[in-house]
Amino acid sequence: AQSVTQPDIHITxxxxxxxxxxxxxxxxxxxxxxxxxxxxxxxxQLLLKYFSGDTLVQGIKGFEAEFKRxxxxxxxxxxxxxxxDAAEYFCAVGAGTSYGKLTFGQGTILTVHP
Amino acid sequence: xxxxxxxxxxxxxxxxxxxxxxxxxxxxxxxxxxxxxxxxxxxQFLFEYFSETQRNKxxxxxxxxxxxxxxxxxxxxxxxxxxxxxxxxxxxxxxDIWGEQYFGPGTRLTVT
Numbered sequence: 001a002q003s004v005t006q007p008d009i010h011i012t013x014x015x016x017x018x019x020x021x022x023x024x025x026x027x028x029x030x031x032x033x034x035x036x037x038x039x040x041x042x043x044x045q046l047l048l049k050y051f052s053g054d055t056l057v058q059g060i061k062g063f064e065a066e067f068k069r070x071x072x073x074x075x076x077x078x079x080x081x082x083x084x085d086a087a088e089y090f091c092a093v094g095a096g097t098s099y100g101k102l103t104f105g106q107g108t109i110l111t112v113h114p
Numbered sequence: 115x116x117x118x119x120x121x122x123x124x125x126x127x128x129x130x131x132x133x134x135x136x137x138x139x140x141x142x143x144x145x146x147x148x149x150x151x152x153x154x155x156x157x158q159f160l161f162e163y164f165s166e167t168q169r170n171k172x173x174x175x176x177x178x179x180x181x182x183x184x185x186x187x188x189x190x191x192x193x194x195x196x197x198x199x200x201x202x203x204x205x206x207x208x209x210d211i212w213g214e215q216y217f218g219p220g221t222r223l224t225v226t
Contacts, residue, residue: 036217043118043204043217090157098211100147101170104157 002027002093006105013081014113021076021108023091032094033074034102035065039087047089050074061085086112115140118207118218126224132193135221139186139207146188147215148180151202160203163188164211192223200225 003026013019025031032051036044048059055067065076074091088109092102119138127133139146148160159172163182180190186207192199202222206215 034214041219043219044206045217046214049214092157095170098145098162098164098169099213099215100145100162100164100206100208100211101159101172102147102149102157102215103159104149106156 002031002095002103004091004093004103004105006089006091006108008108009106010109010111012111012113015083016080019076019078019081019085019110021089021091021110023074023076023105024072025074025091025093026072027093031074032099033065033067034092034094035059035063035074035076036090036092036104037087038090038107044090047076081110081112083112083114086110118205118216120203120205120218120221122221123219124222124224126226127195128226129195129197131195132191133195133223134189134191135203135205135223137188137190137205137207137218139188139205140216143207143209143213143216144186145208145211145213146182146186147206147208148188148190149204149206150174151204151220152200157204160190162211169211195225197225199223 005024035047050067091105095101145164147162161180162170182188202220204220206217208215
């Protein structure tokens, strides 16, 4: 069975600083990987996804993520964080039979200081 | 285009009661998935439906059930509610089983 680990429960950065959120996965076959963001009281919004091909994927809101098979990682990055990026971020892996059954990590809460 | 709609948004029930939650997918989407979100367990997969057929089911007791109608709308039912069922229940829809999922705002269920 697949699993996802987000080692950092809470990260604090200053506005304008760079950001990297870590995600490690465990899955026997080629993974389908996703990053979602959740603001308080809201549902989840897809930031980006990796299915195959180029290991560096670009998403919305200036985010990008890099798939590293050798490290079983899919870390999320942003070069300059904005106060509006404060939210909870979830990494997820999809099962091989569909993308409709996602396994999520525990989430990383991002706080942005002005 | 309207997003995923979930009703009701908030619900308070008593232990032992049952509850039905509704999800209306984005127009044209045929796949619907349900997730439970709690502070302790995080986001856990409940069900996945496509064209009225359950394709996947998560590791939840039989008290949790769901269905999908011909118009792709979906409902989930929880019988004999327990305090631990208090959670945010999220519904997501996609065009098909390989489409990216769009999440609704969720239904906040509180069991007292």
